[in-house]
Amino acid sequence: MSLADALHLAFMQRALAAGALIAVMAGLLGVFVVQRRLSFLGAGLAHAAFGGMGLGAFVIVSSGLLASGVGLLRHPLWIAAPFSLLAALGIAWVREHTELSSDTAIGVFFAVSVALGVLFFSIIPPDVNLGLSLMDLLFGSILAVTGPDLIAIAVVAAVAVTFLLGLWGRLGYATFDDELARTDGVPTRLLEYLLFACAALVIAVSSVVVGIILMAAYLVIPAASARLLARSLAQMTALSVLLALLSTVVGLALSYLVDVPSGSAIVLVQAALFLVAAALARR
Amino acid sequence: MHRVTVRLGEATVLQDVSFELARGCFLAVVGPNGAGKSTLVKVALGLVTPHSGHAALFGVDAGAGPERIGYVPQLKTFDRTFPATALELVATGLRRRWPARVAAPEREQARAALSRVGAEHLERRQLARLSGGELQRAYLARALARRPQLVLLDEPATGVDFLAEHDLYDLLEVYQRDTGATVVMVTHDLSAARYHADRVLVLNRRVHGFGTPDEVLCESCLERAFGHLGHHHALAF
Numbered sequence: 001m002s003l004a005d006a007l008h009l010a011f012m013q014r015a016l017a018a019g020a021l022i023a024v025m026a027g028l029l030g031v032f033v034v035q036r037r038l039s040f041l042g043a044g045l046a047h048a049a050f051g052g053m054g055l056g057a058f059v060i061v062s063s064g065l066l067a068s069g070v071g072l073l074r075h076p077l078w079i080a081a082p083f084s085l086l087a088a089l090g091i092a093w094v095r096e097h098t099e100l101s102s103d104t105a106i107g108v109f110f111a112v113s114v115a116l117g118v119l120f121f122s123i124i125p126p127d128v129n130l131g132l133s134l135m136d137l138l139f140g141s142i143l144a145v146t147g148p149d150l151i152a153i154a155v156v157a158a159v160a161v162t163f164l165l166g167l168w169g170r171l172g173y174a175t176f177d178d179e180l181a182r183t184d185g186v187p188t189r190l191l192e193y194l195l196f197a198c199a200a201l202v203i204a205v206s207s208v209v210v211g212i213i214l215m216a217a218y219l220v221i222p223a224a225s226a227r228l229l230a231r232s233l234a235q236m237t238a239l240s241v242l243l244a245l246l247s248t249v250v251g252l253a254l255s256y257l258v259d260v261p262s263g264s265a266i267v268l269v270q271a272a273l274f275l276v277a278a279a280l281a282r283r
Numbered sequence: 284m285h286r287v288t289v290r291l292g293e294a295t296v297l298q299d300v301s302f303e304l305a306r307g308c309f310l311a312v313v314g315p316n317g318a319g320k321s322t323l324v325k326v327a328l329g330l331v332t333p334h335s336g337h338a339a340l341f342g343v344d345a346g347a348g349p350e351r352i353g354y355v356p357q358l359k360t361f362d363r364t365f366p367a368t369a370l371e372l373v374a375t376g377l378r379r380r381w382p383a384r385v386a387a388p389e390r391e392q393a394r395a396a397l398s399r400v401g402a403e404h405l406e407r408r409q410l411a412r413l414s415g416g417e418l419q420r421a422y423l424a425r426a427l428a429r430r431p432q433l434v435l436l437d438e439p440a441t442g443v444d445f446l447a448e449h450d451l452y453d454l455l456e457v458y459q460r461d462t463g464a465t466v467v468m469v470t471h472d473l474s475a476a477r478y479h480a481d482r483v484l485v486l487n488r489r490v491h492g493f494g495t496p497d498e499v500l501c502e503s504c505l506e507r508a509f510g511h512l513g514h515h516h517a518l519a520f
Contacts, residue, residue, distance in 0.1 A: 129479070169381045172381030173379075180354065234383040
């Protein structure tokens, strides 16, 4: 079956829609993650999502929700998302109220979340079918995006894009110089908490599709490539979203044609684009 | 400022600091490292809330009227990886947020501000590629773009050469003369305080002197604040 024919398949259409929404969210968010030197945040919150998924899976199995007729309730995401949100706010709080660096704060939550995830997944009976394998969680399965997955991604995308575009000017100012922005009345502390919360939700819903291990790359590589080429924050933002979208579409097509995991294909395309951007930036 | 005390953890950074500055003055704040000079500026900007006492500007609480203040921070806070042009930096002084696109009326205002500090040629230059002196002019243009009634500068001469430093003081004096604005400048340079300011505050956690340069920049006052005067370099003016 050709790629054009594949576009008529429902799963491919869901994959493309989910991929495009994730690309826009990650592209926008990545600009602030990269410029604030928070690249490790993506990895930390993705692993927090893993802990949340483990907890969610355990709650769903032990409470009998697995038999529920509502697809979204059977999905561990509805517990993973608030779990990641709490982890993100915890990291932001530690950054603000202690002398620990961001990396250290993220590292603590990262390790605890992975430990919790492994613990919860290990006590779920192996014969229970969650409709979501551990491999899918780690490496992503964009071609297995379900209707409830797409609904969750669309809801979070609407919130995240509204927040990131609506407050782009203030976030940009606070990213450039926190103190200068505060002197002009920008509530930089509140914005940081909101940015971390936004990142947690975006990563939690996206990691089901892209995979926990690869989600951090999604947040960093398009924005880093854009930074190499851009002369302004607005250009960087537009390029970051464009590169994330391009890598998603090309990566999905490659994944279908060559039959490789979609997450890997997308991130490798992003890496190729980064190399092109680096070569162009040197000229 | 009235009896302002600031504590950071166990340390008292400012103690019982009181002074009143008339409109149109040029105040230099001098003192040794760790004297609380930058903290004093942050109190005036409303970034640091005093543990006790009260700070007010133009009759309202410090921090309540940011549009009346132009602030030039220390250059060391600047992130050189940020993709931005000098024009965009100046536009933040007008818009108080980062511009996605600088619209025509703002562009004209920003260009006028750059021109006022002799930096119109920097408009399209990346901030990361500016020298210390050029960057200082861009920040000054940003601070002056909205025609503030108070200009606050935190060690503006750090990282700039001798000529750029004196150009900066000249520009401040011209702006002050044209607008009647008040200027408050934190500096390590006692000569600059002597020749450019009409009021000097000698600070080392508490106020050790406040008055005209002639009254305050005397050996006994500086010795109280600095502890010693080294090889008397401080008074070589």
